[in-house]
Amino acid sequence: xxxxxxxxxxxxxxxxxxxxxxxxxxxxxxxxxxxxxxxxxxxxxxxxxxxxxxxxxxxxxxxxxxxxxxxxxxxxxxxxxxxxxxxxxxxxxxxxxxxxxxxxxxxxxxxxxxxxxxxxxxxxxxxxxxxxxxxxxxxxxxxxxxxxxxxxxxxxxxxxxxxxxxxxxxxxxxxxxxxxxxxxxxxxxxxxxxxxxxxxxxxxxxxxxxxxxxxxxxxxxxxxxxxxxxxxxxxxxxxxxxxxxxxxxxxxxxxxxxxxxxxxxxxxxxxxxxxxxxxxxxxxxxxxxxxxxxxxxxxxxxxxxxxxxxxxxxxxxxxxxxxxx
Numbered sequence: 001x002x003x004x005x006x007x008x009x010x011x012x013x014x015x016x017x018x019x020x021x022x023x024x025x026x027x028x029x030x031x032x033x034x035x036x037x038x039x040x041x042x043x044x045x046x047x048x049x050x051x052x053x054x055x056x057x058x059x060x061x062x063x064x065x066x067x068x069x070x071x072x073x074x075x076x077x078x079x080x081x082x083x084x085x086x087x088x089x090x091x092x093x094x095x096x097x098x099x100x101x102x103x104x105x106x107x108x109x110x111x112x113x114x115x116x117x118x119x120x121x122x123x124x125x126x127x128x129x130x131x132x133x134x135x136x137x138x139x140x141x142x143x144x145x146x147x148x149x150x151x152x153x154x155x156x157x158x159x160x161x162x163x164x165x166x167x168x169x170x171x172x173x174x175x176x177x178x179x180x181x182x183x184x185x186x187x188x189x190x191x192x193x194x195x196x197x198x199x200x201x202x203x204x205x206x207x208x209x210x211x212x213x214x215x216x217x218x219x220x221x222x223x224x225x226x227x228x229x230x231x232x233x234x235x236x237x238x239x240x241x242x243x244x245x246x247x248x249x250x251x252x253x254x255x256x257x258x259x260x261x262x263x264x265x266x267x268x269x270x271x272x273x274x275x276x277x278x279x280x281x282x283x284x285x286x287x288x289x290x291x292x293x294x295x296x297x298x299x300x301x302x303x304x305x306x307x308x309x310x311x312x313x314x315x316x317x318x319x320x321x322x323x324x325x
Contacts, residue, residue, distance in 0.1 A: 046088030087199020
């Protein structure tokens, strides 16, 4: 890195170096130099569904405009389950059956503690990390409880928090910070945990198509992480400047994803693994709208169907397929 720094300082012509990494090396304490002001960092997540279908997505723009449209070609039911199980890794998508995709995902999850983390940090209980990954999978889509996670592998709270941070550095998971305003005192300020790939999440939890079909209740957390990852991918390619959050108040009203635009406008996204939506499903979005006031642009409940259904005000239910439409 120091050699690159010297070369760039001597010749500022752009595009002479392309550095890639599966790890966020800029956060490492032993990284020789950050190359601040000398490079642009691009975070490339896994393949979005819009990329796979060769579409130019307009979801984020339509969300803030409140102009989401019904999709008669929406992916629903069993096909939606398969989509979430598949995830976004090209290597997994290209495999021709569920068993081979699961085998690849399990191998990837094993390689993270045995290869990537060992290369970037001193980890005292390296052999316990696969167990931590499985624990994290059970918490995906939930508020982070570092003490519970740490006790699961017999380490202290601080070490558990550090391990979670390391797994975020290798882009396995991420934490979603809460949205709150100082005007409201009853808002939960704990971050939420998400896997960045629903295929890896399914493998870590042992979820298969048959298991989800037998118990549809196992699909909710997987679908939420799938949608969250799709939204992050759309954000990286959008001209909109958005910051993602989640919302939850002391009355347990919550919104899975809150997007704050750089001008302060807010949009909310709820995710339902159901083909029907009721007015009561919008309690979290209504609470968010009340907290935002004039800053609230629109709220949507993404669900397993084809039609956009208005629910009054700036609220509607819309197909999950709007994400790549």
